Amino acid sequence: MEYYVIIARPEDGSVLALPSSDGWTIPAFTSRVTDARIVEHINAEMRRQLGFDTWTLRCAVSGEEGEHRWRIFLAASQESGKPGPSGARWTDRLEASSMEFASPAIAEAISAWFAEIDSPAQLRAPWNSIGWHDVACDWISDQLALHGYTPLAPITQQRAWGLSCTMKIGTDKGDVYFKGTPPFMAHEGRIMRAVAERCPRLLPAPLAVDAERGWLLMPDYGSEMLHECPDIARWEEALRTISMVQVEQVERIGYWLSLNIPDRRLGRMVDMIDPLIASCEGMLADGVSGLSGSEVHALRSLSMPLKLMCARLAQYAVPHTLVHGDLGGNILIRDEGYTFFDWTDVCISHPFFEMATISGAYFDESVLKDNPDAEIRLRDAYLEPWAEMMPVERLGEAFEASRPLGALHQTMTYMWILTNISPDARPELEGGLLHWVRNLLRLCGKGS
Template sequence: MEWLAEARAWVDEQLAAAGVERTGELTQPRVRAWGTVLRADTTRGPVWLKAPGPETAFEVPLYRLLATVVPSWVLDPIGVDAARGWVLLPDGGPTLRELVGEQGLSEALVTVLPQYAELQVGLMPHAEDLLAAGVVDMRPAVMPQRLDQALEATGRYVASSRDAEARELHAWVESRREEFAARCRELPDRVSLDHNDLHSNNILGAPPGPVRFYDWGDSVLAHPFSSMLVTLASLAGHLAVGPEHPLVRRPRDAYLEVFGDPVELLAELELACWIGKVARTLVWERALHSDPGEFARAPLETLGSLRMNSWLSPA
């Protein structure tokens, strides 16, 4: 109750500074292992206080950086308190999935993914700023070390689960360390922000109107194409189609066109997504650090999907 009272007072301070008045009670619609969200109605519509957990508190200063460098593609914070780990955001409206439905996702993403690519291009000169904000380094050169960290983290689950299948999967990944390092060296050194959970419920708005990319708590500094790991797997899953289906290929190629010839870049995208599974494993691990619950097996399943030489995998 003391924390909520403090949060309420801070929200009111930030709203007053912005010339806005709260008109409803502060409610807590979401509590997760990785953070909580509070909501309140105001004279300018709903606002949301996001309070990430310690493992993802970097999202708070990151919002300030994004609003400065790529303001067209993100929500503009009403208030930021990096010391407390709080960011107050305006309501971004319905998500892409809510607005177009599953059957409209592919066509919408043909327009939206190039916009996300432009955001990544805008952030490419700001790698050091992203690291200073607390974004974790998952660039190709450090990924062999990140694989070791992922194996250590998933090894704790394997040791406690007494699951023979989990032990075998973990051992298989361990045996591929050298192969993984070699493939990391093959990946061109493009670097930007990887949202790491970019699906249609983390995109606000829909074409032909403006869109905003939301929920940056899983993001890492990585090869930009690794973002498509979650995006394309989620799209294929919702549409129940394979990775080469035109409904998946068209938005994929529209994204790649921002960087060059999609035909020439496809192998790079597939490699970036394959390597990005290790980053996704560690993102799962940090989000679940304090309370794994029903997702306890998710990091190992994601790491074990390296067996699939494709982005189409658990993500």
């Protein structure tokens, strides 16, 4: 895939233009990395080409022409006053408007950048702005010094997308990781600190938290991911662990709600169903890349059935508790247990919804291909700690009743995310919303 990078100068926002035989252009390279969230290699390539360091702000636009696929990213020089390569020029808005660029897409992206300087887009992630990274790095340095860590290498930006910006710092005590979240997810650091304190089996404590700015500094939690592990016994053990903690937290939901996490108890979900259906229709009603007409009709027909499903599930009297919300790819294996990380989707809700991202409809079944009964075993492991509250048979019935609503819960999570990020950042997440809407239709007998 071809990557193009608009480099902005921090002191005035002017952009670096390079001469070419077809007109003016911007730095470019062919990337083997296809995940637009990963930006470390972009900064490394800009350093190689231009001789100075950059921060990648975001992916501005992407497209394809036949087999030619491309993306244009926005980045900023880390320092003021950096000269460009021979023949290059830093160009302001007026100059850029009269220059002949090799590609109309590049010209349009540069024009959009200058327009945004005057009128920043609503709900834009903080790290999309020049200067944010410098302030974050100062905070990182202060916190490392406060905790007795000595940096051994420059701070390296790893990812930047609509939901987070992550950076890595090599230190004398091992790697340390920084994560910045958008304002509507700023509760994550506060929650992780509370989880580490009250539920230490789930998570080692972060090094530092700035809950107001949504900043987290974490030790290296390891790299052995549960969703890549073929040993089903480890899966079962991890699910028992989170389930036991959830049983313990039933009596503490008032505390967790006081930390301003979303309230998705069944009664609240009932109130959200009709607005959710309307929003999904408005956002996804596209027969080519979104919902077909028949799918939209099927979704509309689910309003009352979903409300009745919530009422039926409530009759089993399984209590609400702390729900991580996205277990599927966010469990690490460690020697003494497991680390449950990435708590941005945390809420108070029905505990059985936790299994939605673990079920065979989501995780890569090839990992547990030698266990044809994997889904049943994982369900039973998760339900085991709840057996102290009701007979196993009734738990199984409640679990089956929860399955369509688990997909509904995930749909609500994605809609919550999409309505809190800037419109041009939504395409990278709309696929997740579409996946869960279709999963919901299937589990309700309305889809293939």
